[in-house]
Amino acid sequence: MQALLAAIGFLTRIPVPARVFEQPRAQSRSLVWYPAVGLLIGGVLCALAWALQTRPPLIAAGLLLTAWVALTGALHLDGLADSADAWVGGMRADAAASRERTLEIMKDPRSGPLGVVAVVLALLLKFAALASLPAPAWAALLLAPLLARTGLTLAFLVLPYVRRGGLGQALVDAPRAACWFAVAIAVGGCALAGWRGGLAVGVAAMVFAIWRRACLRRLQGMTGDACGALTELIEAAVLVALALSY
Secondary structure (H helix, E strand, O other): OHHHHHHHHHHOOOOOOHHHHHOHHHHHHHHHHHHHHHHHHHHHHHHHHHHHOOOOHHHHHHHHHHHHHHHHOOHHHHHHHHHHHHHHHOOOOOHHHHHHHHHHHHHOOOOOHHHHHHHHHHHHHHHHHHHHOOOOOHHHHHHHHHHHHHHHHHHHHHOOEOOOOOOOHHHOOOOHHHHHHHHHHHHHHHHHHOHHHHHHHHHHHHHHHHHHHHHHHHHOOEOHHHHHHHHHHHHHHHHHHHHHOO
């Protein structure tokens, strides 16, 4: 239970007891519960979508997206902005220099124009997809956050974490067998959504594969900011794909 509370407290703005963050074991095991937190976020969004289903689509989409950002504290949008700035600003002819410059820019808390553009485009795509989906869009609102947080768990299983002392350092020692089981349950559960569940899994897997290859080539691993970007990219891609499926 402590690990679940740690995952909720880190990935959302839902209040949890502060003591859970003082327990290293709870923090490391929290990675197992990331898919469950994604499902929790989706459940909250579904409840709001149900309440808004008779409202004008654009207004409902705007309120849903606002609630989504507020619920997660824009945590992953910040990672997307930092990653966009660093990926372009860190380009160098030499691979080692490119890696170091990319990591250096990611540390800068300020957002450049590329970071702002990346955030605006991600939010625009999400808004357009939400407005296009038939209300109350249960499947999309559950699958997008679920698969995005499942992607985070998978990332720590297949990539090294390269930022010493970063926010994700405590997750490196997460129990691997339990994490793999959580990923399998989350992916398998998507089958309940029928063929659209399969579509969502396929799109999320494609985004993850591209992201993983980019991280390995540039950073030889991943950082917390890169994981934030992964979350936003999977959410946007799944929402758009499902909106286009209708």
